[in-house]
Amino acid sequence: MITGVHAILYAKKPEATRKFFKDVLGLPYVDSGEGWLIFALPPSEMGVHPVMERESHELFLMCDDLKATVADLKKKGVKFKPKIHDQPWGTLITMKVPGGGEMGLYQPKHASPPRG
Numbered sequence: 001m002i003t004g005v006h007a008i009l010y011a012k013k014p015e016a017t018r019k020f021f022k023d024v025l026g027l028p029y030v031d032s033g034e035g036w037l038i039f040a041l042p043p044s045e046m047g048v049h050p051v052m053e054r055e056s057h058e059l060f061l062m063c064d065d066l067k068a069t070v071a072d073l074k075k076k077g078v079k080f081k082p083k084i085h086d087q088p089w090g091t092l093i094t095m096k097v098p099g100g101g102e103m104g105l106y107q108p109k110h111a112s113p114p115r116g
Contacts, residue, residue: 005044007059013099020098024076025061043115060104066091069105080105 011017
């Protein structure tokens with residue numbers, strides 16, 4: 001059976017991106033060899049949304065308090081797009097990942113599925 005999710009982030013500057021997840025976000029990690037870091041992620045969930053165009057996949061990090069998390073990350077030098085989007089299902093913003101493009105940060109308003 002499925003035991004977890006292994007997400008891959010493709011980055012033009014992988015060292016900078018790894019440093020961001022390790023030092024700024026403080027995610028636990030292991031070095032699988034030669035500097036290839038594998039990061040532990042908090043519990044995850046997945047939604048399936050309809051699309052009329054090309055299928056794609058997105059990755060958002062989740063938090064309990066978006067405004068507080070953004071303020072904390074800004075103190076650590078993280079850059080964000082200026083607008084927080086408040087939707088009926090959640091509040092989100094886009095952050096810049098050094099060497100790795102952009103990623104969403106999301107505070108859900110919906111119930112999360114049970115773990116386990």
